[in-house]
Amino acid sequence: MRVDVHTHVWPDRIAETVMDSMTKDLGFAAISTNTVDGIKAHMRISGVDKSVVLGVVDRPDQVKRANDWLISIQDDMLVPFGALHPGLDDKAGEVRRLRENGIKGIKLHPMMNSFYPDDPRMFPVYEELGEDMVLEIHSGRYPTTKPGDTIFAAPERIMNVVRQFPQMKVIALHLGGLYMLDEAEREVIGQGNVLVDTTWPPSLREIASETLTAIINKHGSHKVCFGTDFPLVSQVDESDYIASLPLSDKDKDGILGENARAFIGL
Numbered sequence: 001m002r003v004d005v006h007t008h009v010w011p012d013r014i015a016e017t018v019m020d021s022m023t024k025d026l027g028f029a030a031i032s033t034n035t036v037d038g039i040k041a042h043m044r045i046s047g048v049d050k051s052v053v054l055g056v057v058d059r060p061d062q063v064k065r066a067n068d069w070l071i072s073i074q075d076d077m078l079v080p081f082g083a084l085h086p087g088l089d090d091k092a093g094e095v096r097r098l099r100e101n102g103i104k105g106i107k108l109h110p111m112m113n114s115f116y117p118d119d120p121r122m123f124p125v126y127e128e129l130g131e132d133m134v135l136e137i138h139s140g141r142y143p144t145t146k147p148g149d150t151i152f153a154a155p156e157r158i159m160n161v162v163r164q165f166p167q168m169k170v171i172a173l174h175l176g177g178l179y180m181l182d183e184a185e186r187e188v189i190g191q192g193n194v195l196v197d198t199t200w201p202p203s204l205r206e207i208a209s210e211t212l213t214a215i216i217n218k219h220g221s222h223k224v225c226f227g228t229d230f231p232l233v234s235q236v237d238e239s240d241y242i243a244s245l246p247l248s249d250k251d252k253d254g255i256l257g258e259n260a261r262a263f264i265g266l
């Protein structure tokens with residue numbers, strides 16, 4: 001089974017507005033539309049069987065509405081993970097509501113929502129996730145982060161959470177540290193109890209084949225999951241690149257889907 005653990009789509013009525021502001025911030029164009037129809041059309045071309053759709057919000061008052069919609073798009077192809085915001089009052093209650101509605105995990109975005117992942121305000125969330133639900137968490141900077149900007153999701157902050165909540169299933173996104181690969185290699189890569197994904201916009205090919213292979217081997221290929229940040233990045237290009245790495249077929253099958261299937265329970 002092919003699984004992309006890291007995609008974003010929105011309801012049709014707001015998709016265009018979200019896309020405009022997203023690509024303006026990032027400085028590069030998307031490769032597809034950010035809607036349910038858009039991702040399914042792309043999956044039919046890429047051969048990805050299931051895409052994890054990650055909920056993200058700007059404000060606490062958007063959480064429930066975003067999650068209602070995410071709950072409604074679950075099907076054979078889409079596996080939505082709920083959005084959460086540190087400013088929401090009953091965060092554990094929202095995690096419970098997601099679980100009761102069939103959702104298998106949540107996404108946290110400390111950079112977008114300006115909080116440290118090891119802030120005790122978040123501890124009830126980590127406890128409520130228990131041993132079954134998965135936490136996918138943005139790790140590292142933004143491409144646009146400037147010197148002096150606060151880096152809320154530094155790799156060592158993520159690992160503080162992993163160490164304090166050893167029962168929790170965590171995927172540290174962006175190889176454990178977007179645009180902070182040295183720190184990720186020092187803090188995350190090779191550590192137990194945490195998976196990483198390969199999402200690296202605008203292209204995983206920015207990391208040379210030898211470097212990427214060494215990172216995968218050091219972390220253990222069984223703890224690496226394919227991710228893209230669709231619609232910013234193509235599932236076809238990124239899976240082609242992973243398929244070209246000097247790894248065994250079994251390792252590649254794991255990265256491209258089997259690891260996520262087993263870990264998330266798909």
Ligand SMILES: [Zn+2]
Nearest residue numbers: 006008054229
């Ligand atoms: Zn993302």
